[in-house]
Amino acid sequence: MAQGHLIPAVDTALLLATHGAVCTIVATPATAARVRPTVESAKGSGLRVRLAEFPLDYAGAGMPEGVDNIDNVPGEFIARYFLAVARLRAPVERHLRAGAPYPTCVVSDFCHPWTSELAAGLGVPRLTFFSMCAFCLLCQHNVERFHAYDGVADDNEPVVVPGLARRFEVTRAQAPGFFRNPGWEKFADDVERARAEADGVVMNTFLEMEPEYVSGYADARGMKVWTVGPVALYHQSTATLAARGNAAxxxxxxxxxxxxxxxxxxxxxxxxxxxxxxxxxxxxxxxxxxxxxxxxxxxxxxxxxxxxxxxxxxxxxxxxxxxxxxxxxxxxxxxxxxxxxxxxxxxxxxxxxxxxxxxxxxxxxxxxxxxxxxxxxxxxxxxxxxxxxxxxxxxxxxxxxxxxxxxxxxxxxxxxxxxxxxxxxxxxxxxxxxxxxxxxxxRAAMREGGSSHANLVDLVARFQPRDVVNGTTTTTPPRP
CATH class of the missing domain: 3.40.50.2000 (Glycogen Phosphorylase B;)
Structure with a gap:
């Protein structure tokens, strides 16, 4: 996906690995090349994190060779790109089934609704990852849930975001809902369905910054929200800070x-x-x-x-x-x-x-x-x-x-x-x-005793294998 999604997702995987999880990062070749130095550095420090690379079927999707990250996909091929990524479900599932340990949870960016089928095929829970704040997600959710734009003809006419204690105004142009654009209706519905079916939410924010919006979003969606950020604070050295995300x-x-x-x-x-x-x-x-x-x-x-x-x-x-x-x-x-x-x-x-x-x-x-x-x-x-x-x-x-x-x-x-x-x-x-x-x-949220630190520990504990025999998981973890 785009760098703004990719970078915090990788950082989150490294943080989970820091707390004992075995994390597999699934990536296309261009994405893998960008994050490989960071992942290799983490592996060198003893973290159990690995990079699984899957090329897209460019010819089958009718796409130019090598365009496999949002910032290098021409605009006219964006829809085909998402279709091509969705076709990775079967090879990713085969890879995860063949490896050890057997996966206990899938954490996927909200832009990948196909991972619902992936997790179901593996028989494990799936968490939605958001590289966004709770305030944004709650505002987007409420304008759709309460039909705030009904009867509003002008995309630039402000409306009040319903359901919030404070008054905020947005326009349809600013907050149309995720993928709510002409021609993307089915994909937007797939994204919403996958979000509703998720077993919880992992979010790159921290509780102390927006407590009312974190709790508001959890209540609105009726599911557990783990705030684990700011995940960038995983990086403490000059080398990892400089290499994070791409070659400078x-x-x-x-x-x-x-x-x-x-x-x-x-x-x-x-x-x-x-x-x-x-x-x-x-x-x-x-x-x-x-x-x-x-x-x-x-x-x-x-x-x-x-x-x-x-x-x-x-x-x-x-x-x-x-x-x-x-x-x-x-x-x-x-x-x-x-x-x-x-x-x-x-x-x-x-x-x-x-x-x-x-x-x-x-x-x-x-x-x-x-x-x-x-x-x-x-x-x-x-x-x-x-x-x-x-x-x-x-x-x-x-x-x-x-x-x-x-x-x-x-x-x-x-x-x-x-x-x-x-x-x-x-x-x-x-x-x-x-x-x-x-x-x-x-910084306090990420330290031991902090809210994000506690959520990372809870995530790993909740989804770790309960019974392991000869390195193979024999039962799947409970759903949140």
Whole structure:
């Protein structure tokens, strides 16, 4: 799947292995290549974690060879990609049956409804994994459950999210429901059915950050929710932080050397994740806004080959003008390493939950700049619930639009947002205090005695084999 799903899923597997589980990570070749260094490092430290690689049937699915991860699948092949992944059920089941120990539980991303049949075939429980926060999931659930959009013709007309103690407004464009897009109706129904049939939920968040939304979602779904995050805190060393998720386009030592030369809390980190590729006009406006802010910055520009020569020329000119103050990384950046450095002061983010939670765990305020999907609700979480962020005013999806409407955040807005989040005044300092307090809670949740630590221990204990004879499980564990 996409990096925002893949990275926390692997981290969760490593955490479960830390507490005694034997974890098999199922991956396509491109995905396996990205996470293999992390998995091998964990195996080298004694964890019982393994990587099982399964190629897709590209020809059978009518797909180009080698496109097996969301960020390298052309848009016109996305539906075929999901069908191709679903066809892995039989080979994955054969692999798990042949290996030892016999699996006791399947934990699968909510985007893989086919794993319902996989778990049933194996005769074991299945848990749904969400790389999202409970606030987002509960809002999405409630607008569908209570038919909040009935009678609302305009996709950008705000409605109040029903069933919450606090008032939050969303639009259908911001929160349509998962896969509730034309042509995806059956897949969306399959996803919902699989979620309803799951034996529980594993979620990359922590209880202290959103207790009312965790309990609200558990009650709404009528199932157990294990909060196990922030799972990124599994990584404590520079090496694993730098290698997490993909090979970085900059060496860890070079990155650290640049950061070491900056004042504490002075650097703005900018990244929009692995899927979003801003258009040329947005590249220019963002760069000029960062330049005008006067702050040192690191800007991760993913996949330079997506940009035209004019964009690349602008980036070279910007580098020359901001030499020593600005660092532009062309490709994958060691994000967790950067955010955890003392020089980091704020994060300009697309508000993918992986990034939002990493900022919170690092104690950093954010500039919330959502682009699509759950990012709008994550932005509300950061700005309105946690009060650790400022927004740039984007209220409708920027990408995956059928009408190709151009939405550009101007340089003045970028500059103002960066200055606001880095402000040394009373409001800015209060925002940073809240972010630091949240980071302390996150670390406490992952330590022994903390809520996430306890949930990880409970997960392993609940689903471990009860009777093992000669390395073979003879009974399956109880359902939650």
């Amino acid at each position: 386009a900059i060496g860890a030592d070079e990155c650290l050397q640049w950061l070491d030369g900056k004042e504490p809390g002075s650097v703005v980190y900018v990244s929009f994740g692995s899927i979003v590729h801003p258009e040329e006009k947005q590249i220019v406006e963002l760069g000029l806004g960062l330049e005008a802010s006067g702050q040192p910055f690191i800007w991760a520009v993913k996949s330079p080959d997506h940009h035209g020569e004019a964009s690349l020329a602008f980036l070279r000119e910007l580098e020359a003008r901001t030499a020593g103050r600005g660092l532009i990384i062309r490709g994958w950046a060691p994000q967790a390493l950067i955010l955890s450095h003392r020089a980091a002061g704020a994060f300009v983010t697309h508000c993918g939950w992986n990034s939002t939670l990493e900022a919170a765990a690092a104690g950093l305020p954010v500039v919330a700049w959502p682009h699509f999907s759950d990012q709008f609700l994550n932005a509300k979480m950061a700005v309105e619930v946690l009060s650790i962020g400022v927004g740039v005013g984007v209220e409708e999806p920027v990408v995956y639009r059928a009408d190709r409407k151009e939405i550009v955040v101007g340089r003045a807005t970028v500059e103002a947002a960066v200055r606001s989040v880095m402000d040394g005044g009373e409001e800015g300092e209060a925002r940073r205090r809240r972010a630091r307090a949240l980071a302390a809670q996150a």
